[in-house]
Amino acid sequence: MTNAVAEPPRAPEPEQGAAAPAGGLPVLDRVFDVAPEEELLYSISADGKRKFMHPIVHKGRHWKVRRAIAYALYALFFALPLVPVGGSPAVFLDLDARRFHVLGTTFHATDNLLLAAFGLGAIVTVFFVGSTFGRMWCGYACPQTVYLEFLFRPVEAFLEGGPLRQRKLNAAPWSRRKVAIKVAKWSIWTVVALLMASTFVAYFVSWKALVAGLLHDPFAMKGALFTTALLTGAILFDFGWFRDQMCTIACPYGRLQNVMADQDTILVAYDAPRGDPKVKVKDRVAGVPAGDCIDCRSCVNACPTGTDIRRGLQPECIGTAQCVDACDEVMIGQKKPIGLIKYTSEREQKGGVRRVLRPRNVAYLVLLAIAWGTLAALVLTRGDAQIEVVRGGREPYRLLPNGQVANQQRVRITNQLAETQRFTIEVLSPKGASLVVSESPVTVAPSGLVTVDVVTTVPPAVFVDGQIPVRYLVRSDKGFRKEVGFLLLGPFNDAGPDGGTP
Ligand code: SF4
Numbered sequence: 001m002t003n004a005v006a007e008p009p010r011a012p013e014p015e016q017g018a019a020a021p022a023g024g025l026p027v028l029d030r031v032f033d034v035a036p037e038e039e040l041l042y043s044i045s046a047d048g049k050r051k052f053m054h055p056i057v058h059k060g061r062h063w064k065v066r067r068a069i070a071y072a073l074y075a076l077f078f079a080l081p082l083v084p085v086g087g088s089p090a091v092f093l094d095l096d097a098r099r100f101h102v103l104g105t106t107f108h109a110t111d112n113l114l115l116a117a118f119g120l121g122a123i124v125t126v127f128f129v130g131s132t133f134g135r136m137w138c139g140y141a142c143p144q145t146v147y148l149e150f151l152f153r154p155v156e157a158f159l160e161g162g163p164l165r166q167r168k169l170n171a172a173p174w175s176r177r178k179v180a181i182k183v184a185k186w187s188i189w190t191v192v193a194l195l196m197a198s199t200f201v202a203y204f205v206s207w208k209a210l211v212a213g214l215l216h217d218p219f220a221m222k223g224a225l226f227t228t229a230l231l232t233g234a235i236l237f238d239f240g241w242f243r244d245q246m247c248t249i250a251c252p253y254g255r256l257q258n259v260m261a262d263q264d265t266i267l268v269a270y271d272a273p274r275g276d277p278k279v280k281v282k283d284r285v286a287g288v289p290a291g292d293c294i295d296c297r298s299c300v301n302a303c304p305t306g307t308d309i310r311r312g313l314q315p316e317c318i319g320t321a322q323c324v325d326a327c328d329e330v331m332i333g334q335k336k337p338i339g340l341i342k343y344t345s346e347r348e349q350k351g352g353v354r355r356v357l358r359p360r361n362v363a364y365l366v367l368l369a370i371a372w373g374t375l376a377a378l379v380l381t382r383g384d385a386q387i388e389v390v391r392g393g394r395e396p397y398r399l400l401p402n403g404q405v406a407n408q409q410r411v412r413i414t415n416q417l418a419e420t421q422r423f424t425i426e427v428l429s430p431k432g433a434s435l436v437v438s439e440s441p442v443t444v445a446p447s448g449l450v451t452v453d454v455v456t457t458v459p460p461a462v463f464v465d466g467q468i469p470v471r472y473l474v475r476s477d478k479g480f481r482k483e484v485g486f487l488l489l490g491p492f493n494d495a496g497p498d499g500g501t502p
Pocket residue numbers: 270275292293294295296297298299300310326327330340341
């Protein structure tokens with residue numbers, strides 16, 4: 001038997017069997033429909049007041065897995081902008097320079113194909129995870145749950161005690177002790193929030209620049225400071241007060257579940273045929289039917305959103321499995337098999353077998369393979385530099401006094417190596433073409449981008465229909481070598497000596 005805490009009064013619980021067919025399970029039109037009897041959010045009382053949740057932690061097998069994942073995610077979040085890889089932080093999204101350093105590879109805002117593949121991969125991943133694992137993402141990996149359940153709530157429990165003590169403290173009149181505890185709690189939370197916010201900002205500014213700026217010229221960092229302060233406030237508001245309402249009211253992911261989930265999506269559910277009729281231990285009488293549920297409400301008291309999963313599938317369930325751990329503990333105490341509340345699927349609930357692979361998932365997997373495969377191929381095959389030639393100047397071409405035709409271009413050179421490269425540009429064709437570069441060699445710092453002006457001059461006779469392809473050769477002192485094509489504009493030769501002059 002668990003140490004369940006009495007909950008404040010809820011809307012009266014209807015008979016589970018009232019909505020159930022002969023087979024025992026409630027029939028819901030859609031996977032995450034609100035249970036028909038529930039008209040209120042669990043976190044709001046009938047008079048519209050907020051009900052604060054103080055879930056009881058049961059350190060069962062799911063909780064242990066979630067805690068391990070949470071700690072790994074903390075380590076990842078704090079380490080990525082801190083640990084250097086290839087001369088830059090492991091992840092540094094340098095918006096100012098429009099460069100993104102990820103695990104030693106630098107991406108640029110001009111890497112359109114890469115960004116498109118990444119965007120497609122991210123979107124399809126969300127749909128794949130949503131359709132396959134349902135709200136397990138929320139329970140196991142969403143920052144909202146990860147930080148609330150394994151960082152902010154433990155600090156609260158350390159200072160205020162368990163859920164029952166927390167309720168008592170909140171209800172008690174203000175005293176020196178209460179003020180001291182609340183001040184200590186919010187102070188620790190503020191330090192944690194500040195650390196989280198500044199780490200988040202460091203992803204975009206880098207710790208090195210952030211610390212150097214703060215030490216030498218804090219005013220120059222006012223944007224970063226303002227963002228850090230704003231985020232700190234938002235984190236405190238969310239994890240200190242808003243909490244489960246982020247999942248049940250604000251977050252669009254839960255609402256998307258109706259679109260993404262199907263009959264085979266993993267969900268947490270109560271085994272009504274086994275559990276019903278629910279009869280408390282003290283009310284059990286020999287010969288009177290009673291299910292395995294002893295109506296102890298341990299599952300409800302463990303739920304961070306206050307959901308009573310016994311009422312059926314509901315959008316407030318964020319898949320934490322805290323009710324599973326709680327009920328397993330009760331079942332073990334009752335010497336009954338665990339799994340009265342368990343991971344299952346709607347199809348399994350109806351007596352079928354859950355299909356891991358189905359057309360929707362396979363389609364997502366194919367798209368995932370295409371998106372992430374393209375991204376991997378593009379990253380693996382990208383050269384040591386990226387060269388782009390674009391038209392420069394205000395006029396398409398100019399006729400020079402010596403009769404030659406001049407085109408102005410801009411050449412963007414992106415150094416994709418972790419060392420400086422010196423580039424030279426020469427023109428290979430057409431015959432008679434010459435090139436003037438504004439600087440040569442062009443020195444480009446590691447992961448840097450330099451744009452130079454070039455003027456290509458060709459004889460007028462080479463133009464066909466007012467244009468002629470030109471080829472450049474770009475080389476670097478580090479062995480990079482690439483031929484780049486471009487289309488020069490010029491006069492229409494059949495229009496006379498001055499034909500086409502702008
Ligand atoms: S489902 Fe399990 S934890 Fe919930 S009330 Fe019944 S016996 Fe208790």
